[in-house]
Amino acid sequence: MGRKSLKETRQLEIIKMFYKVAKKEGYENTSIAKIAKVMDINPSLIIHYFETKEDLTYALIDYILDRYLLIYSIKSKDGITKEDLKQTIELLFSKKWNTLFDDGLFYTFYALAFREKKIKAKYKTILDSLRLALADMISQCNARQEIKVPAPKTTADFIFVILDGAYFYLSMETDKNAYALRLESYKQKAFELLGITA
Amino acid sequence: MGRKSLKETRQLEIIKMFYKVAKKEGYENTSIAKIAKVMDINPSLIIHYFETKEDLTYALIDYILDRYLLIYSIKSKDGITKEDLKQTIELLFSKKWNTLFDDGLFYTFYALAFREKKIKAKYKTILDSLRLALADMISQCNARQEIKVPAPKTTADFIFVILDGAYFYLSMETDKNAYALRLESYKQKAFELLGITA
DNA sequence: AAATAAATTGAACATTCATTCAATTTATAT
């Protein structure tokens, strides 16, 4: 009896629009009223589904981090070959996901994490899971004796340090050519660490 | 005739208070009114010295980036010895400056740079100057034949990639011990790149 | 002491904000 709940559908719609507006105008300039206007719904409807803006923000962060995981698409599965590993490195150091994923917002909430423990914990979980997944891939390739990397976990961590550090700098680089060259050289570093020749 | 201008003094006072409040409550929660209240002055006085909040924000970013440079304190001077280089690396990978410098705000404005070209340019300039200064130090030590690093610029860049990547991850790490261990290991990487034994 | 210019205040502005609550519309089950 009564009406079918649209809760999850609507919530996702709202989050997606929040993401879209925040991507364009920045998180700090995105109000509930603005989101509602773009969606052509009443602001109070947003409050109805997310009790406070804080809740909405947390939902957006979850959404962004899920996408972050997805785009990197490091699958925790068995039967990883050297070729899989190679492709993963290629993916990590490519930037085709750039269009799907907004770095500005990622860093906005990363910065927020310094003041909000909850967010910090979320980020930590994601970063760790990526590192663990890569370490696992390396271990599997080791087991297959396709490569011979002494410390899979340490190596995976280091590759991500290079990756994060590279993007940290390159995000401020406007010269596309310089960008590409640098990224390529850091990718090679990663391959060296794995003893893989590209 | 007339009164002596307090412009620069007051501006700096305001910026410092802006920094202090933003550090505590976050940039997006820091209004002109709040700053004025803490300083026990009238909000319109702030507008008098900084015509818009945007201008005030830019001033704060300059202030933060100046401090950033200062704390790293890589001096572009002559007569750099291997010992100077060693100390610089130690400094970069230590985190005593943590108390002087707020990472949260640094990243907040870093994130803002994705939407604001002016800010992006500011950050790029700072990041490049640090890299160049380190490269210069390496070159000087090379010239003294105290070390033998093939590509000073590339090596300096890579050390900063490691540094930035390390802090990117470690900023989300709450375990102090794990934090210290990791940072130490990345410092060793830097020393290896320079062919220096710590 | 008078003139001058900058510092500072205080009141007012329109806008926007997140949030509230009651009223109404709409879809589904009986």
Add this chain to the structure above:
DNA sequence: ATATAAATTGAATGAATGTTCAATTTATTT
């Protein structure tokens, strides 16, 4: 058809926002 419950609206709230402008205070020079 009627009951029901969720979806959605709409009006209103008070607080906070950045910014304006005229008035006043204060320090310095002549």
